[in-house]
Amino acid sequence: MVDSYRPKDLKDALRIRGEYGSTPLAGGTDLMVRYQSWAGTLPLFTNSVMFVGHLHELKYIKKIENSLEVGGTATLSMVADHPDTPRVLRDAVLSIAAPALRNNATLTGNICNASPAGDSVCALYALDALIRLEKNGSSRELPVVEFITGPGRTLLGKDELVTAITIPLKNSSIDNFTKVGTRRANALSKLSFTGIADYKNGRIDSIALTFGAVGPTVVRSVELEKKLLGLSRAELKAGKESILSDYSTVIVPIDDQRSTAVYRKKVALNLLDKFINEVADYE
């Protein structure tokens, strides 16, 4: 049996986090499964728990200039329902579980769970999202790509809480999120893909390509994306085979209970192939 705390506001939560290093529990949809025990018995938490889901100060989503700011306890349903949510993120969020779970689970939780198969994470990597971490007296903001360091591992300090996720809003003309799972609802990803691209004067001006569940974290290669910047439609089409071969070196999945390395790699490259065609044929 472990202690649990219910802070009255964010300030109180930061104090408790600093003092006891308690595990923050917002929706609980990952934590309650991870520490699940027999029916009728208490979950087997190993660290003290701090309930944060009720903190209304963090339960918001708002557009601020050219960014969408998602509060630390905003639920996945709130993200899916907001009119300014980028389409790839909405599609990713709606591919997670089912309504009852999305009503409770938070975007912060999906990031902090740091699973390479986290569907929102695949989209957030492509959207250049930032995460804000606060502790008593200071705060810092870093890219979600840097925040997640490995399966289940993040840079969240023992005294820090996630207070917001900021998503820059760039009207990209071509975007796609695809999840491959066993069934539509309630399935974890075998793999996922996000592609976002835009042209300026007939040449690729921005492109982001991310792959979920094919490595220890979601995969995004800024170096390979740089090679695509400035290409015309014809050049992109002509260079497709070499792009696919470049990406086959960074997509290094494993076999596990949900899929095999061979299947994951093949399908990830097929989705990339399809997206490149979509970009090359745009307009």
Added chain:
Amino acid sequence: MKEIKFVLNGKEVSVKADPLKRLLDVLREDKKMTGVKEGCGEGECGACAVLKDGVLVNSCMIPLGAAEGSEIITPEGIRDTEKGKCIIDAFGTAGAVQCGFCTPGMMMATDALLTQNKKPSVDEIREALSGNLCRCTGYDLIVKGVQIASERGKDLW
């Protein structure tokens, strides 16, 4: 152990329990609300669905401490209301109940859907029920049941 208050089916209640005890267990054991079922215990089957502050959630994933001060509605809380009777009758007409284990969760999901959307399409019904598993696999009849509830209950939601 802590004394935790919340509103259960319209009445303020107080439970003395560990705040990490699952709401599901509090409802079934402390409050004898056995309409809430445990299926998978990991948020995938919807048998334990309740309304928390008006939205559909899985009570197996909510520690009691996270429900403090909130309004919880279980199948017992809608069973005898006009809406509840409408859903029960509609499910009966459609033959939507086989073993019945998933039915309370299906009813909660139906009520949550019709509250948001009085005239849902078949696709919208399937999406709204996508977190509720029926091991008897009688899905088509359950979807039909929701359609009948939506038609008969158009003045209720």
